[in-house]
Amino acid sequence: MNNASNSLAAVRFEHVSRHFGEVRAVDNISLEIYDGEFFSMLGPSGSGKTTCLRLIAGFEQPSSGKIYLHGAEVSGQPPYERDVNTVFQDYALFPHMTVEQNVGYGLMIKKVPTAERKKRVSDALELVRLPQMAKRRPSQLSGGQRQRIALARALVNRPRVLLLDEPLGALDLKLRQEMQVELKDIQKRVGITFVFVTHDQEEALTMSDRIAVFNAGHVEQIGTPAEIYEHPASAFVAGFVGTSNLVRSDVAQKLTGRAQMFSIRPEKIRMVEIGTPVQDGWTALEGTVREVIYLGMFTRYLVALEGGGELTVVRQNLDETSMDVLSAEGKRVQLTWQRVFDRVLETK
């Protein structure tokens, strides 16, 4: 890569590793985060996401490799000299200060004149839709409100990159879903690069322009939510993002005649009567419904295949009652899906 492409990226990792003794927390990662995008780092606990965020912020230094922020290499640069801000999961608000003092704290330290400080604090509170809370203390706010204040406190500094470490982790599901939409909306309005760490695949799919899927210190795949979901690059990604049926190559050989491991999403499989004619380009297999899991909006069926192995099928409960779906247990069925939805996988 030349310097011109460096300058396009808000963040660039070149073969970055961070080892703690024997632990390879981050292991030879190269990636680019574009200016103005909502980029998520998604992966299970311990996969190296937070360490990557801390490397960008400057709280950690790489064991090897180089990090660039907007084209400039930042080795050895302390956090306060980097044009980035972090929003932590626990919000880290000062309890003895009011909301507006909390939000304006960074500007006061930087000796921004009072009039400008007041204007910027009020703009930031407006942005997170909490202008009426200026005089309250953090203890007088709900979890979701505290989260927004933490966001306002970071945005008031107008960083070029905002780092968010599981910021919605402490909220209940409904509030978290609301905040996901709101965060994405705020990001679009301010145009700042957001780097968002989460282990929640739905959260990453909802908000991100692109997602990096982490596994054991390395990145398995980077892509848009649709690319990651529809074309998982590995068995790990197929299993971690959404639910997937992974069919091992030996089982695939018996079932479909092709000795290649593949994944097929449960919602792509249709469950029909045995003997239903099969169209060109479709796979058809017979099996027995081993278990029915009724989930209100939809039902999950576990089907044991005659040729070995098991597939999960998901069907929306459009016309069936709960009685109908539950009576499917033990029934012999035919499963069909379009072969274009098979994803041949490499194991890494």
Ligand code: ATP
């Ligand atoms: P989580 O979702 O649980 O926060 P994560 O994907 O963010 O996980 P990291 O916090 O980056 O993962 O940790 C990656 C690995 O590095 C883990 O095995 C962790 O125990 C280890 N690790 C992180 N920081 C240190 C440290 N300061 N000293 C030793 N090991 C560390």
